[in-house]
Amino acid sequence: MTLKNLGSKTEVLSLLGNDVLASTAVGSAVDIQGYEGSAAFVLAAEAGGSGITYAIKITECDTSGGTYTDVTDGAFTTTSANTALVEKIYLNVSELKQYLKISSTVAGGTGAGAVAVVALASKKYG
16 A cells, blocks of 8 residues: 555544553544545654663554454554654554554553654545
8 A cells, every 4th residue: 555645635633642561551542534545653662771672553443432452453563672763654544443543562661751642634525
């Protein structure tokens, strides 16, 4: 998939706000119903500390409060211990369920690094 029409229809969606990720957590639901086509999902993770790793994945559901399941090809590379990572993955939001959440697993102790996940997605009707 490729991103096209990066113009007035493209918006930045915050799936996980930039903050220190100290422990395993699940983000808030983000409604993607008004978007279509390919979207770039970008993870920016600061080094979390000695022995700390972050495993970040995108999950989906038909309702905001329902049971979320992993998105196929929606997992970022698990960070190496005490190493920063910036990574992007592409997904077709037209093929995803209406609501997305970020699921994060912190391993190796208490994380001390900031982590953020954003998406660049195009509105259906701009």
